[in-house]
Amino acid sequence: MAVVTLLVTIAARFTPLASMLASGSMPAYDFQVWRPLVFSVTTSSILGAVLNGLLLVLIGHQIEPMIDSVQFAFLYLLCGVGGSTTISLAGVPYCFEGSMCGLFGLMAASAVVKYAQNQDIRADIVLLTMFIIWAIVMGSDIWIADIGAVVVGAVSGWAWLQTRWSSYRRQLGAGLAILAVCLAALTVTWVV
Numbered sequence: 001m002a003v004v005t006l007l008v009t010i011a012a013r014f015t016p017l018a019s020m021l022a023s024g025s026m027p028a029y030d031f032q033v034w035r036p037l038v039f040s041v042t043t044s045s046i047l048g049a050v051l052n053g054l055l056l057v058l059i060g061h062q063i064e065p066m067i068d069s070v071q072f073a074f075l076y077l078l079c080g081v082g083g084s085t086t087i088s089l090a091g092v093p094y095c096f097e098g099s100m101c102g103l104f105g106l107m108a109a110s111a112v113v114k115y116a117q118n119q120d121i122r123a124d125i126v127l128l129t130m131f132i133i134w135a136i137v138m139g140s141d142i143w144i145a146d147i148g149a150v151v152v153g154a155v156s157g158w159a160w161l162q163t164r165w166s167s168y169r170r171q172l173g174a175g176l177a178i179l180a181v182c183l184a185a186l187t188v189t190w191v192v
Contacts, residue, residue, distance in 0.1 A: 001076050002053030005041045005099050009049040012096070018044070022096040023084040030190040036088075036182070039095075039145075040080020040102035052099040059103060063110050067160065067171075072106075074175055075156055078182075079105020079149040085182040086148025088189045092141045104128060104146050105153030112157030152178060 012018040021042050023035040043049045056076075064072045083101030111124040128150060135143035159174035 001041065001073055001102065002049075002056045005043060005052055005056075006046070006049040008038075008041050009043050009046055012042075012044075013046070018042075018096050022094050023087060023098065024094040025088045025091045025189060026093045029088075033183070036081045036084035036186060037077065038080070039084040039098035040077050040105075040149075041099060042096045043099040044096050048097070048099065052103065055103050056106075059106050059110070063106055066110075066113065071171065071175075075109060075153070076102040076106060078156060078175055078179055079109075079153045081179060081182045082152025083145030083149040085185050086151075087141065087145045088186055089148075090141075090144045092144060095142060095145060097140070097142045098145060100131070100142065101145050101149035104131065105149040105156070108150040108153030109157030109160065112154050113161060116161050152182065 008017065008021065012021070021035060021038055023029065023039045023042075029035055043052060060072060067075070080098045080101045082105060083098055084095075087095050107124055107128055111121045111128075114121050114124070132143045132146050132150075135146060156175065156178060159178065160171060163170040163174050
């Protein structure tokens, strides 16, 4: 995911890829389903992509052993859909900064699992809060997407806890149900 984000960022510098992958509430984006699906691999700066990759490796080192690589990538992308959905619902017209949504969602999912295992999650909460406050202070609308990603990540972590002893199909079903809710909310914004 880190390499894909970096490649998308580099390609967006030299091509009109940013305008094709950005997400938001602009009427031109209505019914373009690929936008929310790839939102978590978008960032506007190469430095942001490198930092995202570094954080993804650090966070992934904790989370990926709990779930397999496919589920890890799916959860990362799903959290981006949650962020994209939130900015569309909030009326943010344009955003090409979704890579942190995947990270924040993964952190929220991890925090829910840790909490269920009676582990200390204060550091996770402080880190998430600091990043979101930083985005607000900087005047960016990305904090809205980050909140959506955290909610989707937390719900995904809870769903994983409910299905972890079940089959892989039940875990996939839970993820697809969350995806369906996000896409249904997006469809409402597209229609209204």
